Amino acid sequence: MGVGGKALGRRSRAKKQTSEPPPEPARPRRRTGPLAVAAALALVVGLAALYAGFGRAAPVRREPGLDVLLITIDTLRADALGCYGNRTVETPWIDRLARDGVRFEQAHAQNVVTLPSHANILSGRYPLEHGVRDNSGFRFPGGTETLATILKRAGYRTAAFVSAFPLDSRFGLDRGFDLYDDRLGDPEASSAFMMQERPGPQTLAAAQAWRAAQGGAKTFLWLHLYEPHFPYEPPEPFASRYGSSLYHGEVAYTDSVLGPLLEPLLSAGKSGRTLVILTGDHGEGLGEHGEKTHGIFAYEATLHVPLVVYAPRLLGPRVVRSPVRHIDLLPTVLDALGLDAPAGLPGRSLLPVAAGHGESAVPSYFEALSASLNRGWAPLTGLRRDRFKLIDLPIPELYDLEADPHETKNLAVSDPRQLEEIRGVLASVRGADRGIARNEESAEARARLQSLGYTSGSAPRKARYTAEDDPKRLIDLDAGIQDVVTLYRQGLLPEAIARVNEVLAVRPDMPLALQHLAFLQRETGDLRGAVDTLRHSIAVDPDNTDAAALLGAYLNESGRGKEAVQLLQTFAERKDPDVDVLLARGAALAQIGDTQGALATFNRALAIDPSNAVAKANVGTVYLMLRDYPRAREVMEEALALDPNVSRAHNALGVIAAETGHLDDAIQHLKRAVELNPREWDTLFNLGKLLRRQGREAEARPYLERFVREAPPSQYGPDIRRLQATLAPPKS
Numbered sequence: 001m002g003v004g005g006k007a008l009g010r011r012s013r014a015k016k017q018t019s020e021p022p023p024e025p026a027r028p029r030r031r032t033g034p035l036a037v038a039a040a041l042a043l044v045v046g047l048a049a050l051y052a053g054f055g056r057a058a059p060v061r062r063e064p065g066l067d068v069l070l071i072t073i074d075t076l077r078a079d080a081l082g083c084y085g086n087r088t089v090e091t092p093w094i095d096r097l098a099r100d101g102v103r104f105e106q107a108h109a110q111n112v113v114t115l116p117s118h119a120n121i122l123s124g125r126y127p128l129e130h131g132v133r134d135n136s137g138f139r140f141p142g143g144t145e146t147l148a149t150i151l152k153r154a155g156y157r158t159a160a161f162v163s164a165f166p167l168d169s170r171f172g173l174d175r176g177f178d179l180y181d182d183r184l185g186d187p188e189a190s191s192a193f194m195m196q197e198r199p200g201p202q203t204l205a206a207a208q209a210w211r212a213a214q215g216g217a218k219t220f221l222w223l224h225l226y227e228p229h230f231p232y233e234p235p236e237p238f239a240s241r242y243g244s245s246l247y248h249g250e251v252a253y254t255d256s257v258l259g260p261l262l263e264p265l266l267s268a269g270k271s272g273r274t275l276v277i278l279t280g281d282h283g284e285g286l287g288e289h290g291e292k293t294h295g296i297f298a299y300e301a302t303l304h305v306p307l308v309v310y311a312p313r314l315l316g317p318r319v320v321r322s323p324v325r326h327i328d329l330l331p332t333v334l335d336a337l338g339l340d341a342p343a344g345l346p347g348r349s350l351l352p353v354a355a356g357h358g359e360s361a362v363p364s365y366f367e368a369l370s371a372s373l374n375r376g377w378a379p380l381t382g383l384r385r386d387r388f389k390l391i392d393l394p395i396p397e398l399y400d401l402e403a404d405p406h407e408t409k410n411l412a413v414s415d416p417r418q419l420e421e422i423r424g425v426l427a428s429v430r431g432a433d434r435g436i437a438r439n440e441e442s443a444e445a446r447a448r449l450q451s452l453g454y455t456s457g458s459a460p461r462k463a464r465y466t467a468e469d470d471p472k473r474l475i476d477l478d479a480g481i482q483d484v485v486t487l488y489r490q491g492l493l494p495e496a497i498a499r500v501n502e503v504l505a506v507r508p509d510m511p512l513a514l515q516h517l518a519f520l521q522r523e524t525g526d527l528r529g530a531v532d533t534l535r536h537s538i539a540v541d542p543d544n545t546d547a548a549a550l551l552g553a554y555l556n557e558s559g560r561g562k563e564a565v566q567l568l569q570t571f572a573e574r575k576d577p578d579v580d581v582l583l584a585r586g587a588a589l590a591q592i593g594d595t596q597g598a599l600a601t602f603n604r605a606l607a608i609d610p611s612n613a614v615a616k617a618n619v620g621t622v623y624l625m626l627r628d629y630p631r632a633r634e635v636m637e638e639a640l641a642l643d644p645n646v647s648r649a650h651n652a653l654g655v656i657a658a659e660t661g662h663l664d665d666a667i668q669h670l671k672r673a674v675e676l677n678p679r680e681w682d683t684l685f686n687l688g689k690l691l692r693r694q695g696r697e698a699e700a701r702p703y704l705e706r707f708v709r710e711a712p713p714s715q716y717g718p719d720i721r722r723l724q725a726t727l728a729p730p731k732s
């Protein structure tokens with residue numbers, strides 16, 4: 001389809017509607033490929049037909065060319081929504097979508113953390129196949145098809161708007177998207193405790209602007225909102241209204257954010273041409289089984305997610321009770337559009353069951369490996385089959401979800417036959433496991449699995465895990481880590497350090513706790529202590545890329561660039577090095593005066609992640625050091641084109657403008673830099689001085705006062721004392 005045809009806008013599309021083929025009858029379509037098999041299977045009413053919608057079965061309709069809108073809401077428990085029976089939370093928009101669409105009562109995620117879960121949704125494949133097992137250290141493989149790559153090939157314009165760092169383009173989900181908007185605010189202002197996140201209204205506004213600019217072209221839009229994720233800090237009036245459960249306040253707030261997007265789609269009804277899929281990537285523990293957030297366990301609290309498919313032209317309102325999975329979404333969308341799915345997918349189209357045709361339940365594999373990868377605990381995998389769910393750990397768990405939906409009665413001992421049967425199915429599903437890349441030790445094996453990427457937040461793996469490694473025995477430590485984050489955010493630094501030390505007293509080598517301790521030590525100005533803690537972390541876990549990158553950054557900060565260069569050498573020499581490691585090593589090389597080495601290292605990071613604005617800004621900083629202002633300015637402007645929120649690029653452009661006599665321009669850039677990252681102490685200082693030199697004392701004062709108040713005395717003692725003398729309260 002040519003662009004010229006699209007220029008006519010929505011009007012040409014409305015005309016097309018009249019020439020659509022009539023709805024198809026409810027029988028398997030005669031098609032080639034695995035989809036035909038899936039569709040045929042889907043119509044077989046198995047022994048355990050679980051379908052129970054309201055209303056009679058309707059013909060299975062398909063319609064090429066529908067717009068596709070995928071909405072994923074992070075950390076969304078199914079039972080946090082009105083349409084899933086919650087009587088206290090107000091979620092009117094999602095409820096309306098569910099009422100007019102198909103709501104799946106029993107939808108399950110395959111993973112309980114963000115990146116792997118979205119990889120499952122977008123690829124229709126289990127993590128066993130695409131290899132992304134945790135948020136950090138893995139990259140989505142280059143050769144694997146996704147909704148984006150397939151729909152782009154089918155002539156769609158494709159865009160993604162994501163709201164949190166785990167979905168950064170560096171992790172590889174950006175392939176197939178014309179536009180992958182992962183701008184999340186100043187990428188360098190985040191800390192070990194704060195995942196970078198973009199407020200929902202901003203993400204939505206960017207997505208709406210893109211949609212409006214596409215004219216009549218058919219579009220695939222993926223919108224990801226992050227609000228319900230910990231920490232729970234909803235704005236007013238939600239904060240007051242949901243004071244007793246701020247998590248639910250975040251959910252209600254997210255629903256309100258979606259209003260402007262959903263309203264026109266809901267009003268359009270059957271005349272609308274958008275297929276909407278709304279789901280959560282995983283749920284939230286909220287204290288169930290001792291888990292406050294998510295990522296450790298795989299109970300229903302975090303595995304059971306909402307799923308609504310809204311496409312009034314294809315599907316009438318219905319509630320589906322059959323268990324369904326995230327991996328079924330890709331085949332469903334492609335089926336609805338009349339497109340063939342890639343061969344060998346483990347999932348199947350939900351279109352028939354959504355139209356009211358019963359089917360048998362299919363097994364659902366799931367895993368929660370973060371605690372194993374990051375903390376050295378036993379790996380958790382499991383399988384749901386019919387009403388039974390197996391969680392395969394050193395202390396195995398078996399639940400009958402129909403009789404015991406809250407998973408309180410472990411049947412593993414009392415029903416060994418069922419346990420072994422499901423274990424057998426789990427073993428056969430896991431037969432497809434291509435392995436966790438990080439485990440491979442030989443270079444050849446690494447090369448073979450290269451497309452799987454490497455883990456970073458790694459903990460040493462054991463040959464055998466015992467009950468002592470079972471997350472059930474260790475979950476209190478997780479609660480301890482959450483406490484540390486909460487205490488820190490409340491400004492209670494000594495209390496946070498005391499709490500993390502309590503965790504370390506139980507599990508002295510827990511990498512995450514060590515990284516948190518190092519971060520807190522640095523916050524108190526104890527940079528030397530922070531470096532020692534990370535050195536210990538790497539000594540017990542030599543493969544830990546996260547700790548290495550952080551240690552490199554802290555060594556740089558302490559002026560120990562030479563040590564950082566040495567430390568990071570082996571990490572940087574890997575076949576598929578971590579981008580943060582390269583950034584830290586490049587900064588270290590720049591610090592010891594090896595500017596060429598620094599440029600080469602940053603460019604290597606850019607080769608892996610071309611849209612990495614921080615890597616760009618680092619290149620610009622080297623040119624700035626070399627006083628090559630034209631090159632520096634050019635590269636910094638490129639960095640801002642990638643992400644307008646990189647404060648350091650604004651800072652550099654401000655410095656260049658000041659050096660070249662463009663003072664107003666300089667002040668503007670420096671103000672923006674400080675606004676984006678209030679902890680840029682040098683910028684704060686420079687801005688205040690520049691304003692003062694211009695005679696703009698009243699404007700300068702707030703910046704200089706803030707510097708005196710907030711900049712760490714360990715680094716800026718003399719500057720602070722000198723300024724204090726000049727900031728005596730004006731005589732009145």
Ligand SMILES: [Zn+2]
Nearest residue numbers: 074075114281
């Ligand atoms: Zn998530």
